[in-house]
Amino acid sequence: MATISSDTDMSLSKSQCSHSDNKDGSKNTEHNLPIVGDRVIEGEGTSQQAWQNWQGLHDLPRLDISKDFSADLTSSEPSAVSSNSLSTIASANYKTAGQPPRVCIFAPHPDDEILGCAGLLQQLAANGNPLLLVYVTNGTQSHPDSAIYPPHKLAVIRPNESLAALEALGIKHQVTSVALNLQDGQVFEHRHLLHQKLKAIIQPNDILVTPFEHDGHPDHEATGQVVTAYAKQHSLACYQALIWAWHWAKPADNRIPWQKAVRLELTAEQLQRKVDAIHCFESQVSADDSTGNPPILSCQTIARVSQPWEVYLYES
Numbered sequence: 001m002a003t004i005s006s007d008t009d010m011s012l013s014k015s016q017c018s019h020s021d022n023k024d025g026s027k028n029t030e031h032n033l034p035i036v037g038d039r040v041i042e043g044e045g046t047s048q049q050a051w052q053n054w055q056g057l058h059d060l061p062r063l064d065i066s067k068d069f070s071a072d073l074t075s076s077e078p079s080a081v082s083s084n085s086l087s088t089i090a091s092a093n094y095k096t097a098g099q100p101p102r103v104c105i106f107a108p109h110p111d112d113e114i115l116g117c118a119g120l121l122q123q124l125a126a127n128g129n130p131l132l133l134v135y136v137t138n139g140t141q142s143h144p145d146s147a148i149y150p151p152h153k154l155a156v157i158r159p160n161e162s163l164a165a166l167e168a169l170g171i172k173h174q175v176t177s178v179a180l181n182l183q184d185g186q187v188f189e190h191r192h193l194l195h196q197k198l199k200a201i202i203q204p205n206d207i208l209v210t211p212f213e214h215d216g217h218p219d220h221e222a223t224g225q226v227v228t229a230y231a232k233q234h235s236l237a238c239y240q241a242l243i244w245a246w247h248w249a250k251p252a253d254n255r256i257p258w259q260k261a262v263r264l265e266l267t268a269e270q271l272q273r274k275v276d277a278i279h280c281f282e283s284q285v286s287a288d289d290s291t292g293n294p295p296i297l298s299c300q301t302i303a304r305v306s307q308p309w310e311v312y313l314y315e316s
């Protein structure tokens with residue numbers, strides 16, 4: 001496992017870092033979608049240091065888990081869900097009053113829940129919120145033409161890596177997961193199907209967490225758009241996590257609605273667990289010898305999301 005000692009010594013020299021321009025097999029420059037636009041994931045992206053040095057990030061309002069994700073005593077609350085079948089989740093008995101609400105975390109690909117939300121997950125688990133992790137795809141297209149990671153193997157490997165990551169966070173036993181099995185790289189094309197599947201999962205008092213609807217990766221943007229629209233339609237609280245936005249955006253970038261941003265503080269221990277969890281995604285952090293391609297998650301990318309904070313966009 002990687003180790004860290006402070007929030008400032010995570011910087012890695014270029015010589016230590018390989019990098020890839022894209023991930024999940026979805027070069028967004030190759031997509032002709034009415035999303036993504038100029039939010040292009042290419043090159044090394046904005047450095048971890050540039051984000052650390054931006055005062056605007058330090059000035060953001062703080063997210064308070066015990067307050068913002070607390071029980072609404074007037075509403076019914078979820079009981080534990082022990083199966084990962086959609087029908088069981090939909091018919092779960094939500095009647096125990098006074099418990100913190102369930103939180104549904106949407107990961108377009110297994111790893112997004114950790115890259116964007118590992119700190120939030122740890123704090124929600126400690127707060128007692130039931131957690132439902134929703135894999136929108138199984139991330140099968142991250143290694144085109146690979147002999148080591150063909151799609152049928154990735155369909156098993158990546159969800160298993162996610163489980164190992166939850167174990168590294170120490171919260172695996174508190175998380176229920178469900179896979180929606182949409183095709184990796186085609187969430188936008190199947191957005192209506194995603195909307196239908198949400199109806200089978202989401203309960204009236206859930207809080208939703210999704211990637212930013214303008215995060216820069218087509219699957220992230222499509223997931224963000226569908227989930228935020230569903231939340232609005234059903235008057236549910238919804239938080240949008242920044243993941244690939246850290247790559248293409250610049251400090252104070254006006255393509256990000258910073259006025260909606262809230263900052264979650266991570267303790268040193270929570271950050272260490274997050275870094276350990278990221279390194280559980282061996283398929284994403286290792287070079288592919290069969291294709292000669294560098295790791296999907298470059299050192300820069302890992303460093304950028306290994307900060308003692310996470311940022312979410314929230315509109316009340």
Ligand SMILES: [Zn+2]
Nearest residue numbers: 024108109112
């Ligand atoms: Zn992703």
